[in-house]
Amino acid sequence: MADEEQFDGLDELPSSPSPDTIKVGSTTMSLPTKLKGKKIKKKGHRRENNITGEVTFKKSSSEAIAGALQLGIAHSVGKLSERPDRDVLMQDFEVVELIDFPTKGTTLTPPHEFGEFTFQSYAPLAMRYFRDIFDISVEGYIHSIIHEPLTAIGNPGASGSLFWITHDDEFIIKTVDNKEAEFLMNLLPGYFMNVQQNPRTLLPKFYGLYCVKKERKHIRVVVMNNLLPRDVEMHYKFDLKGSRYKRKANSKEQQKKSPTWKDLDFERIFDSKRISLVKESYNAMIETIKRDCLVLNSFSIMDYSFLIGVHKCSVGEIASMESMSLSASNSRGNSVFKRSALYSSPMEQVFTGSQVNLQLSQHKVDQNWGGIPALLPDGTQVLIYCGIIDILQCYKLLKRTEHFFKSLYTNGEEISVVRPGFYAERFQDFLKNKVFIPQSKSSLPNPSQILEQGLEEELEDKLSKEAAKSNVDHNKNGTYF
Amino acid sequence: MADEEQFDGLDELPSSPSPDTIKVGSTTMSLPTKLKGKKIKKKGHRRENNITGEVTFKKSSSEAIAGALQLGIAHSVGKLSERPDRDVLMQDFEVVELIDFPTKGTTLTPPHEFGEFTFQSYAPLAMRYFRDIFDISVEGYIHSIIHEPLTAIGNPGASGSLFWITHDDEFIIKTVDNKEAEFLMNLLPGYFMNVQQNPRTLLPKFYGLYCVKKERKHIRVVVMNNLLPRDVEMHYKFDLKGSRYKRKANSKEQQKKSPTWKDLDFERIFDSKRISLVKESYNAMIETIKRDCLVLNSFSIMDYSFLIGVHKCSVGEIASMESMSLSASNSRGNSVFKRSALYSSPMEQVFTGSQVNLQLSQHKVDQNWGGIPALLPDGTQVLIYCGIIDILQCYKLLKRTEHFFKSLYTNGEEISVVRPGFYAERFQDFLKNKVFIPQSKSSLPNPSQILEQGLEEELEDKLSKEAAKSNVDHNKNGTYF
Structure with missing residues (x-):
């Protein structure tokens, strides 16, 4: 590990064209030292050249890393699929498989242009099991990863990680450091147990852990x-922790087209009111969060967030969803309905007696808590997409704990980083009492009324030629479906 | 641990009446040294007085231990049931709960006459989870354990353990030494994974691990x-390992009313022929054994056995089973049918697409592989009861490995103790190719024919007044049901 970490803190600059120089006519001039830094935006191992836009990570370009990942993952998963299926054993959580990818290729690997690298696949059999239980097929996984180049996405957090998304929006690939990788490896047996016992888990779904080793760097x-599908417009995004301390999107974030709001923003935006869920959804969600927090707490994990994406439904969507619900159709389009199909059957059927339903679906874990019908405080009908994120951070907190120790006992409620048990408790309380509210079904209009209302409004909509209108602002007596 | 192990090897004798002396008239005479030993049969920590019949274990009487166990288990399980249900965590596998049972009683424990003891419950939450998944209710468990005194049963093995059985035949309680208990604790995470992935597992079902600490002894x-219900007559019992070395019941065992035969006896009794199973049962069983062996091998476990009980069906049983199968009734009596009810539905339904069926039954694990219809080589219709036993022995083998190492490579096939991988392989091969044989269903008569035949025979049976007759020896073209 040491060999790769020794470069930490160096401001790495692309070697050609030299960013230290600038051509003025035919003369090459050195840039003043102060200007050099401004060309390169750095965060952790991530470097971004403000002029060329090139992003590097540990001196490798984002594109070269993505290319190596595509080759490596396809090879690893493909090779694994040739082996007979068998049960996962405790030892499988500790396995690391290696394969060399020389640029010239071998009998097993193709020639490539990403620079010689070694690909490591961590706990491959356990990960295959998780993919299987999360209902990801070998073909689907490989296709998603390699069919088209991975798309680098802006760094959503402040961690200095690189992020990519697959062309079909299904998977997110994120760089993690060696501590996070090690932590995830240690977490795997407990993660296995959680997936088995709590199949509606809101924890991140881990499909693979890999390493590209290149020029002595890992x-x-x-x-x-991917919790938030790009093809569904998110009218709001929230990253909630249950803390009030510094939990406000900064001005830079606020200026973004689609900012990620925090706890204090949530309070402000919704005027301290809550998002309504059908009682069964609410109970199932709070129960799931409780079980997930139990696991996180047992691993002393803190500082995780609850990510919520809110999509305001158009009138057409409301009508379509209602008709899906009535016909109990299984067809899934590539739209907002794709992820909400799981919830297209009546909510009680999905949420009550969940054990039975889950068993019927071959003990698979839900793909997503995406597309759950909900009502904003102003009555707007929405679909929400949510999950718990950033659960591999605990090692960082261990370092920071001492620093925060004093504030813990003086003003415990106001800081974001506290003991895991307290953190988990506050997190749950916040979601239960400040973010979501249950609404009894009896107070809602019946489905056919909604459908009629939806169709009438759609007709109106068409007539008024407001084709671009994507939201419908209902009054406070808004309807569920 | 040391304090309790220091007495190992000492021949403990009851202190009163002194077994070292004998009264001849009014004179007390010392017994010659040679005779002393004969009064006391010892094996490990077990001592049996040949004259009084009293059995002790680490100086406590079998009855006092059984009484303490009843009190302790009832308290531990009852107390646990007051706590809210929650998911099992990795840490739960390491928990040990303690409670003191003074003879006078406390506010939590009743007064008793078993001598002051401390009761320890190992991994109580994990064990609760296993009981739940094995479909054992709190009430049922407590009732079985405490409703009537535990019955001490003769030591079936050569281990010096004490064995008890509950009045309703459901549970076996067996003493284990500290190494076995520790080994089981270490095995629990892997055991959890196996139960989850391989719900038809043939491994022993562990419902609890406890310790009575009394006078500094654990x-x-x-x-x-309990694999072999006492109320079902077992016409044969086999303990099979897949080895030929010393795998023959000794003369003492052979003289028993119901001896447990070994590998070479199996070969002799069935003339090197095999027990026929419907193809689907055969495949499911071999597949299950394979998966169980994978787990055992992963923990370097060896020397386990496959226990088979064979019950020859009476004509009445055949007819009743057939009618149960036809009516798909769920009623379970307290007889041979109790354990075969799981198999009363058509075999294909149970064995093929087992995933789906298991899911339907709320992911519970099969109670038993008891009561599987089979045919002996001579065509006799039987029900077989089977499972893998003695899986906590590995630590003993570690000590013995060195000793056996030479023979391993010279005559590996003939000795019972070899490398775990080889042991598992040979074990599976033996069961697959020497013990069981698949039989295609198409070659079997259809159910109504069997029923008619069964009823006719039953009538004949009654007429011939052979009321005591318990077996029906069919010809070699015997029938399945």
């Missing part, structure tokens, strides 16, 4: 589920 | 499933 990545 | 017990 670039480790984790492949996870 | 008496540890494990509560397990």
Whole structure:
């Protein structure tokens, strides 16, 4: 590990064209030292050239890393699929498989242009099991990863990680450091147990943990589920922790087209009111959060967030969803309905007696808590997409704990980083009492009324030629479906 | 641990009446040294007085231990049931709960006459989870354990353990030493994974691991499933390992009313022929054994056995089973049918697409592989009861390995103790190719024919007044049901 960490803190600059120089006519001039830094935006191992836009991570370009990942993952998963299926054993959580990818290729690997690297696949059999239980097929996984180049996405957090998303929006690939990778490896047996016992878990779904070893540097990545599909417009995004301390989106974030709001913003935006869920959804969600927090707490994990994406439904969507619900159709389109199909059957059927339903679906874990019908405080009908994120951070907190120790006992409620048990408790309380509110079904209009209302409004909509209108602002007596 | 192990090897004799002396008239005479030993049969920590019949274990009487176990288990399980249900965590596998049972009683414990003891419950939450998944209710468990005194049963093995069985035949309680208990604790995470992935597992079902600490001695017990119900007559019992070395019941065993035969006896009794199973049962069983062996091998476990009980069906049983199968009734009597009810539905339904069926039954694990219809080589219709036993022995083998190492490579096939991988392989091969044979269903008569035949024979049976007759020896073209 030491060999790769020794470069930490150096401001790495692309070697050609030299960013230290600038051409003025035919003369090459050195840039003043102060200007050099401004060209390169750095965060952790991530470097971004403000002029060329090139992003590097541990001196490798984002594109070269993505290319190596595509080759490596396809090879690893493909090779694994040739082996007979068998049960996962405790030892499988500790396995690391290696394969060399020389640029010239071998009998097993193709020639490539990403620079010689070694690909490591962590706990491959356990990860295959998780993919299987999360209902990800071998073909689907490989296709998503390699069919088209991975798309680098802006760094959503402040961690200095690189992020990519697959062309079909299914998977997110994120760099993690060696501590995070090690932590995830240690977490795997407990993660296995959680997935088995709590199949509606809201924890991140881990599909793979890999490492590209290149020029003595280790670039480790984790492949996870994508909570917020890009093809569904998110009218709000929230990253909630249950803390009030510094939990406000900064001005830079606020200026973004689609900012990620925090706890204090949530309070402000919704005027300290809550998002309504059908009682069964509410109970199932709070129960799931409780079980997930139990696991996180047992691993002394803190500082995780609850991510919520809010999509305001158009009138057409409301009508379509209602008709899906009535016909109990299984067809899934590539739209907002794709992820909400799980919830297209009546909510009680999905949420009550969940054990039975889950068993019927071959003990698979839900793909997403995406597309759950909900009502904003102003009555707007929405679909929400949510999950718990950033659960591999605990090692950082261990370092910071001492620093925060004093404030813990003086003003415990106001800081974001506290003991895991307290953190988990506050997190749950916040979601239970400040973010979501249950609404009894009896107070809602019946489905056919909604459908009629939806169709009438759609007709109106068409007539008024407001084709671009994507939201419908209902009054406070808004309807569920 | 040291304090309790220091007495190992000492021949403990009851202190009063002194077994070292004998009264001849009014004179007390010392017994010659040679005779002393004969009064006391010892094996490990077990001592049996040949004259009084009293059995002790680490100086405590079998009855006092059984009484303490009843009190302790009832308290531990009852107390646990007051706590809210929650998911099992990795840490739960390491928990040991303690409670003191003074003879006078406390506010929490009743007064008793078993001598002051401390009761330890190992991994109580994990064990609760296993009981739940094995479909054992709190009430049922407590009732079985405490409703009537535990019955001490003769030591079936050569281990010097004490065995008890509950009045309703459901559970076996067996003493284990500290190494076995520790080994089981270490095995629990892997055991959890196996139960989850391989719900038809043939491994022992562990329902509890406890310790009675009394006068500085630890008496540890494990509560397990009872594979061979006493109310079903076992016409044959086999303990099979897949080895030929010393695998023959000794003369003492042979003289028993119901001897447990070994590998070479199996070969002799059935003339090197095999027990026929419907193809689907055969495949499911071999597949299950394979998966169980994978787990055992992963923990370097060896020397386990496959226990088979064979019950020859009476004509009445055949007819009743057939009618149960036809009516798909769920009623379970307290007889041979109790344990075969799981198999009363058509075999294909149970064995093929087992995933789906298991899911339907709320992911519970099969109680038993008891009561599987089979045919002996001579065509006799039987029900077989089977499972893998003695899986906590590995630590003993570690000590013995060195000793056996030479023979391993010179005559590996002939000795019972070899490398775990080889052991598992040979074990599976033996069961697959020497013990069981698949039979295609198409070659079997259809159910109504069997029923008619069964009823006719039953009538004949009654007429011939052979009321005591318990077996029906069919010809070699015998029938399945």
